Amino acid sequence: MKIEGKEYRTIWFDEKNQSVKIIDQTKLPHQFIIKDLKTVKDSINAIKTMEVRGAPLIGATAAYGIVLSIIENNDQTFLKKCSEDLINSRPTAINLKWAVDRMIIKLSGVNSNEILNIALNEAKEICEEDVKFCENIGLNGLKLIEEIYNKKKDTVNILTHCNAGWLATINWGTATSPIYHAQKKGIPVHVWVDETRPRNQGANLTSYELNEEEIPNTIITDNAGGILMQRGEVDMCIVGTDRTLSTGDVANKIGTYLKALAAKDNNVPFYVALPSSTIDWKIKDFKEIPIEERNSEELSHIEGVDEKGNVKKVQIYPKKSKSMNLAFDVTPAKYVTGLITEKGVCEASEEGLNKLFK
Numbered sequence: 001m002k003i004e005g006k007e008y009r010t011i012w013f014d015e016k017n018q019s020v021k022i023i024d025q026t027k028l029p030h031q032f033i034i035k036d037l038k039t040v041k042d043s044i045n046a047i048k049t050m051e052v053r054g055a056p057l058i059g060a061t062a063a064y065g066i067v068l069s070i071i072e073n074n075d076q077t078f079l080k081k082c083s084e085d086l087i088n089s090r091p092t093a094i095n096l097k098w099a100v101d102r103m104i105i106k107l108s109g110v111n112s113n114e115i116l117n118i119a120l121n122e123a124k125e126i127c128e129e130d131v132k133f134c135e136n137i138g139l140n141g142l143k144l145i146e147e148i149y150n151k152k153k154d155t156v157n158i159l160t161h162c163n164a165g166w167l168a169t170i171n172w173g174t175a176t177s178p179i180y181h182a183q184k185k186g187i188p189v190h191v192w193v194d195e196t197r198p199r200n201q202g203a204n205l206t207s208y209e210l211n212e213e214e215i216p217n218t219i220i221t222d223n224a225g226g227i228l229m230q231r232g233e234v235d236m237c238i239v240g241t242d243r244t245l246s247t248g249d250v251a252n253k254i255g256t257y258l259k260a261l262a263a264k265d266n267n268v269p270f271y272v273a274l275p276s277s278t279i280d281w282k283i284k285d286f287k288e289i290p291i292e293e294r295n296s297e298e299l300s301h302i303e304g305v306d307e308k309g310n311v312k313k314v315q316i317y318p319k320k321s322k323s324m325n326l327a328f329d330v331t332p333a334k335y336v337t338g339l340i341t342e343k344g345v346c347e348a349s350e351e352g353l354n355k356l357f358k
């Protein structure tokens with residue numbers, strides 16, 4: 001997708017420097033900085049500090065982390081340790097483990113002369129596949145937007161939470177892909193962007209990328225979705241997910257569950273967009289999903305630009321106050337109208353997912 005009119009992807013391999021390029025998302029929207037990851041430690045750090053974030057993108061970064069580990073030290077013991085460290089860099093998004101496991105399976109039994117080439121090709125393939133899957137999610141989700149437009153004959157208002165846009169994937173995004181496809185087809189769309197405290201991925205990233213693609217959007221506080229739904233100003237919700245169980249239960253950014261409850265109460269369709277790499281086929285009970293708890297400083301401090309254009313971080317509440325920063329919640333399947341996947345739209349249930357994927 002575009003930034004200042006130029007096409008980008010979120011991650012790519014720099015053959016000349018044997019490094020991985022990323023867009024540093026901690027600096028957006030005020031600064032656009034492309035950063036080099038040179039070692040596996042750089043990759044782990046980028047995932048932990050959220051220079052890269054979003055389930056599919058952290059999976060791709062981990063895959064390239066494996067490539068960097070081989071460049072650094074082509075040794076099986078080192079590779080095993082790096083794989084574990086990459087998987088443990090963030091707990092909730094299943095794409096991380098999915099990508100590392102896929103790399104390790106691909107590399108098992110490969111001799112040390114060939115391993116780098118094979119690893120690099122597989123990491124690139126993971127990215128290409130994600131782009132294709134997100135594009136198909138867009139085409140499948142487009143039909144849902146089109147249905148609403150055909151009935152309403154007016155702008156379709158879509159609410160989204162966090163950033164499940166192209167910045168969270170390699171290109172297109174998951175939740176945003178149907179929106180980009182609707183715009184391409186000439187359907188008027190407007191997006192309600194949840195600010196998404198504490199890190200403001202909605203305001204800082206989703207609104208930013210929609211602006212760059214000239215999609216009308218309005219940032220709202222995380223608690224405003226309910227009243228907008230009561231007023232009939234939301235036609236549908238589309239969110240992303242970090243881990244969707246085979247039961248159809250959906251883990252996503254904290255606050256998603258409350259949006260789904262409000263949507264149910266107001267008969268607003270609530271869709272979740274995901275590539276199959278985000279499905280956890282093993283866990284059946286959503287209480288077993290590891291929920292990331294992040295540093296409470298993400299709540300107590302906020303970053304922005306001052307009147308001179310300098311980026312500043314300030315403390316926003318009493319130093320003595322305690323805070324808690326749970327980063328994800330789970331929306332039970334019964335509140336999800338449907339799952340938009342690369343293979344089609346299905347019911348959020350074992351039966352629905354099995355029909356598409358088994």
Ligand code: MRU
Nearest residue numbers: 053054055164168174240241253
């Ligand atoms: O903590 P983040 O910013 O990595 O959380 C991201 C989300 O919750 C996204 O909705 C999810 O990863 C889906 S990305 C297509």
